Amino acid sequence: MNAPLESDLERLRQALPPPPQPRPRPGVVALVMVCGLPGVGKSTLSRRLAERSGFTIIESDALRRALFNPPTYGPAENARLFRALHALMGELLAQGIPLIFDATNLREAHRQGVYRVAAAAGATVVLVWVEAPAAVVRQRLTRRRLSADPADRSEADWEVYLRYRREAQPILGPHIRVDTSQDLEPALERVLAALGVR
Numbered sequence: 001m002n003a004p005l006e007s008d009l010e011r012l013r014q015a016l017p018p019p020p021q022p023r024p025r026p027g028v029v030a031l032v033m034v035c036g037l038p039g040v041g042k043s044t045l046s047r048r049l050a051e052r053s054g055f056t057i058i059e060s061d062a063l064r065r066a067l068f069n070p071p072t073y074g075p076a077e078n079a080r081l082f083r084a085l086h087a088l089m090g091e092l093l094a095q096g097i098p099l100i101f102d103a104t105n106l107r108e109a110h111r112q113g114v115y116r117v118a119a120a121a122g123a124t125v126v127l128v129w130v131e132a133p134a135a136v137v138r139q140r141l142t143r144r145r146l147s148a149d150p151a152d153r154s155e156a157d158w159e160v161y162l163r164y165r166r167e168a169q170p171i172l173g174p175h176i177r178v179d180t181s182q183d184l185e186p187a188l189e190r191v192l193a194a195l196g197v198r
Contacts, residue, residue, distance in 0.1 A: 005083060005084060005087060008067055008080065008083075008084035009084055009087055009088055009091070011066050011067055012063050012066055012067070012084055012085070012088050013088070014066070015062070015063055015065075015066035016056070016058075016063075016088075017056075029093055029096050029097070029098055029121065029122070029123045029124070030055075030098045030099075030123060030124045030125070030126060030195050031089065031093060031098070031099050031100075031101060031114070031117075031118045031123045031124070031125050031126070032046075032049065032055065032098075032099070032100045032101065032125075032126045032127075032128060032191065032195070033101045033105055033111065033114050033125060033126070033127050033128070034046050034100060034101060034102045034103070034105070034128050034130060035103075035104065035105035035106065035111070035127065035128065035129050035130065035171065035175075036104065036105075036106075036129060036130035036131055037104065037106070037131075037137070037161055037164050037165055037168060038104065038137075038141070038156030038157075038160055038161045038164060039132070039137040039138075039140045039141045039144070039156065039161055040130045040131050040132045040137055040180060041130055041132055041140075041178075041180030042102050042103075042104075042130045043059060043061070043102055044180065044184075045128070045130055045178060045180060045184060045187070045188075046059065046100045046102040048184055048188055049100055049188060049191060049192075050100055052188055052192060052197075053098070053100075053192060053195065053197045054098075054197075055098045055099055055100045056092065056097055056098070056099050056100070057099075057100045057102055058085060058088065058089055058092075058099055058100065058101045058102065058103075059102040059103075060081065060082075060085060060101075060102065060103035060104075061102075061103075061155075063081070063085060063088075064077075064081050067080065067081060067084065068081070071155075082110070082113065085101075085103075086113055086114070086116075086117045089101065089114070089117050089118075090117045090120060090121055093117070093118065093121035093123045094121050098123075098195075101114060104164060106164055106167060106168040106169065107167065107168075107169050108169045108171075108172060111127075111171070124195075126176070126191060126194045126195055127171055127173065127174070127175035127176070128175065128176045128177075128178055128191060129171055129175050129176070129177045129178070130178050130180060131177065131178070131179055131180070132179060132180045132181045133179075133181055136181045137161060138158055138161075141156070141157055141158050141161060142158075144157075145157060176190050176191055176194060178191075
């Protein structure tokens with residue numbers, strides 16, 4: 001697991017689609033940190049937001065597979081993955097590429113690492129807490145197990161959801177809450193307004 005960071009970064013760069021041209025907002029670059037339990041709809045929201053904003057998605061589930069095949073989700077793997085993801089985000093933000101970071105981001109210590117990356121790049125951070133009723137999440141996770149959707153890179157199941165729910169820590173600062181069991185359009189408008197993107 002002690003692969004050099006530059007080697008991991010190169011593999012992540014190759015796994016990313018080419019980023020869109022940054023929108024002309026002189027001196028302003030943004031990072032949307034999407035947070036929430038498995039199955040709540042983080043990736044769906046992230047994709048819809050990317051379509052509307054032109055931001056590049058850094059999706060931890062997809063990029064994990066660029067480094068680990070098959071993934072184990074163990075502590076050493078997580079540490080290596082997020083070290084590389086933070087370095088990649090810092091690199092892209094420094095180039096003026098606005099990002100959506102799609103990961104559970106459930107613990108404040110993990111969010112602090114992302115805040116540091118954004119601060120070093122002079123990026124504005126918008127936090128989005130994604131949620132859905134437990135019954136809806138359970139249905140989604142059951143569907144995920146029964147049918148392979150190529151757009152769904154997560155392997156989390158109901159047991160993982162329950163474990164993460166016990167470990168989740170509230171966001172301490174201002175953030176936008178999105179319930180994905182409802183119409184996403186008003187939520188997308190709130191996030192875009194917070195970013196100054198229309």
